Amino acid sequence: MSLFSIEVQKTFRRWRTYIGFAVILAAVVLLEVIIKLNExxxxxxxxxxxxxxxxxxxxxxxxxVITAFIMNSLYIHVPFLIALVAGDMVSSEAxxxxxxxxxxxxxxxSRIISAKFxxxxxxxxxxxxxxxxxxxxxxxxxxxxxxxxxxxxxxxHIVVLPAHIAASxxxxxxxxxxLSMSVVGSLAFLFSTLVDNSIxxxxxxxxxxxxxxxxxxxxxxxxxxxxxxxxxxYMGIWQLLLDNPIDWAEVGKYAxxxxxxxxxxxxxxYYVFVRKDIKS
Amino acid sequence: xxxxxxxTEGLSKKxxxxxxxKDLNLDVRAGEVFGFLGPNGAGKSTTxxxxxxxxxxxxxxxxxxxxxxxxxxxxxxxRVCGIVEKPDFYLFLSAYKNLELLGSLSRKITRDEIQESxxxxxxxxxxxxxxxxxxxxxxxRLGIAQAILTKPDLVILDEPTSGLDPQGMKExxxxxxxxxxxxxxxxxxxxHLLTEVEAxxxxxxVLNHGELIAQGDVxxxxxxxxxxxxxxxxxxxxxxxxxxxVPWVEVVATGNGIDVRLDSGRxxxxxxxxxxxxxxxxxxxxxxxxxxxxxxxxEGASEV
Numbered sequence: 257m258s259l260f261s262i263e264v265q266k267t268f269r270r271w272r273t274y275i276g277f278a279v280i281l282a283a284v285v286l287l288e289v290i291i292k293l294n295e296x297x298x299x300x301x302x303x304x305x306x307x308x309x310x311x312x313x314x315x316x317x318x319x320x321v322i323t324a325f326i327m328n329s330l331y332i333h334v335p336f337l338i339a340l341v342a343g344d345m346v347s348s349e350a351x352x353x354x355x356x357x358x359x360x361x362x363x364x365x366s367r368i369i370s371a372k373f374x375x376x377x378x379x380x381x382x383x384x385x386x387x388x389x390x391x392x393x394x395x396x397x398x399x400x401x402x403x404x405x406x407x408x409x410x411x412x413h414i415v416v417l418p419a420h421i422a423a424s425x426x427x428x429x430x431x432x433x434x435l436s437m438s439v440v441g442s443l444a445f446l447f448s449t450l451v452d453n454s455i456x457x458x459x460x461x462x463x464x465x466x467x468x469x470x471x472x473x474x475x476x477x478x479x480x481x482x483x484x485x486x487x488x489x490y491m492g493i494w495q496l497l498l499d500n501p502i503d504w505a506e507v508g509k510y511a512x513x514x515x516x517x518x519x520x521x522x523x524x525x526y527y528v529f530v531r532k533d534i535k536s
Numbered sequence: 537x538x539x540x541x542x543x544t545e546g547l548s549k550k551x552x553x554x555x556x557x558k559d560l561n562l563d564v565r566a567g568e569v570f571g572f573l574g575p576n577g578a579g580k581s582t583t584x585x586x587x588x589x590x591x592x593x594x595x596x597x598x599x600x601x602x603x604x605x606x607x608x609x610x611x612x613x614x615r616v617c618g619i620v621e622k623p624d625f626y627l628f629l630s631a632y633k634n635l636e637l638l639g640s641l642s643r644k645i646t647r648d649e650i651q652e653s654x655x656x657x658x659x660x661x662x663x664x665x666x667x668x669x670x671x672x673x674x675x676x677r678l679g680i681a682q683a684i685l686t687k688p689d690l691v692i693l694d695e696p697t698s699g700l701d702p703q704g705m706k707e708x709x710x711x712x713x714x715x716x717x718x719x720x721x722x723x724x725x726x727x728h729l730l731t732e733v734e735a736x737x738x739x740x741x742v743l744n745h746g747e748l749i750a751q752g753d754v755x756x757x758x759x760x761x762x763x764x765x766x767x768x769x770x771x772x773x774x775x776x777x778x779x780x781x782v783p784w785v786e787v788v789a790t791g792n793g794i795d796v797r798l799d800s801g802r803x804x805x806x807x808x809x810x811x812x813x814x815x816x817x818x819x820x821x822x823x824x825x826x827x828x829x830x831x832x833x834x835e836g837a838s839e840v
């Protein structure tokens with residue numbers, strides 16, 4: 257049995273792991289049901305802003321529009337669900353004492369921490385894919401397909417993705433979201449190697465995300481100068497993939513920065529874990 | 537030494553300004569049960585953590601199977617298993633699954649091996665129960681099951697009877713002896729329970745304040761220096777009178793019998809002296825236990 261397989265088994269045999277899936281299931285279903293119940297009103301409100309300049313026809317409030325709307329929860333809500341598991345990967349074993357059992361076995365600490373990190377990435381990917389499939393699936397069931405109309409800051413202010421490419425773009429956006437959420441996971445994972453309790457890494461990583469997000473959005477010269485260095489600035493990579501046309505250079509830059517943060521957080525976690533005296 | 541399984545040389549660990557273990561030289565031989573004694577806080581667990589690579593030594597080296605652990609960690613730890621402090625498991629998993637996952641970290645484990653380990657510790661019928669439903673004693677036994685699962689050559693047990701009732705303690709001791717006698721496994725057993733070590737260990741080391749104060753054969757260490765004896769004699773007054781005139785005997789207490797301290801090896805001589813002085817000796821028993829020995833040498837060490 258590989259170390260990765262052992263870590264995945266441990267992760268997915270804990271009920272805590274399924275909190276994220278349950279919350280996403282409940283939130284997406286609830287949100288889409290509410291939108292469905294108020295469909296006419298919401299469609300009118302949504303199209304209202306466009307009617308003064310455009311002739312709007314067809315299925316305006318469709319699965320792709322609803323999905324793009326719900327994906328905004330990737331900034332704060334979903335990170336919490338990622339941190340819930342990632343922040344627990346090492347610290348929970350330190351708390352429970354099972355880390356001692358693991359570390360007196362032949363596999364090296366570097367292999368153990370790497371396997372745990374990969375298991376965290378696996379959970380992150382699975383949760384985001386579940387989120388995507390659920391949003392799109394229920395969206396198509398309730399609202400059907402159509403063009404993806406998206407408002408965005410800057411010019412052009414409105415983006416219209418034809419129905420035939422909206423699906424692939426939304427899929428790409430979710431794949432990019434995995435990368436952006438992996439940074440939150442890596443941060444929580446790093447915190448998890450620093451302490452012997454689970455609450456600290458979970459709250460700590462979410463606090464960093466929130467503070468960083470707020471700092472990145474404050475309209476002051478000082479905070480604006482900080483923006484390029486905040487990882488939350490690049491967490492919106494998924495939105496770039498819903499632009500038309502896609503600015504691939506920008507997507508590449510965002511992806512590289514996010515991968516850089518992933519690597520940096522993992523490198524510190526690795527360094528701490530490999531050198532750590534296990535006293536618990 | 538050719539048959540040394542575990543050796544430490546100058547092993548030391550410093551936390552801040554405090555030496556938790558200082559210049560420790562241990563020698564554990566193949567196939568024996570080796571007792572590692574010391575009061576709480578003596579540095580036993582720190583030593584075990586260094587041996588098992590959980591803590592990096594400040595100084596010194598650990599050799600297992602003749603090879604230095606640093607640099608040969610994986611090959612050495614594949615033949616070693618243990619419990620550090622207390623057996624902790626994944627409470628949300630069954631006993632079987634815990635053993636499967638933990639055992640897989642060493643090598644491929646078969647279903648039969650897991651069942652056999654559980655059977656040895658008497659937990660076969662609880663194999664599919666989640667560990668969170670287990671009592672402390674059952675977790676201790678499961679800890680031993682995981683320690684013997686991979687059939688290691690060296691088992692390190694840190695206070696394996698801690699928190700157990702007398703029956704549980706007896707079962708663990710029997711398991712330890714069984715491991716040594718039937719499987720030829722070397723057992724390194726740390727304990728602050730002196731009777732426990734006396735019951736199972738052939739050799740021992742005594743640690744106090746992080747320093748080694750004695751190491752050797754349990755029987756030889758017990759027979760060194762002075763020892764306590766309890767004497768039943770009549771008439772008691774006459775016996776006390778005789779004893780008080782012997783310079784190498786100290787009467788410690790009197791009551792239902794007479795407790796004396798004398799040089800080890802002179803018990804027969806004293807018995808003969810009492811009889812030839814007209815005292816009827818009905819019992820002459822050593823009160824010398826490992827605990828007496830332990831207290832004596834640790835007090836001595838403290839004085840130094």
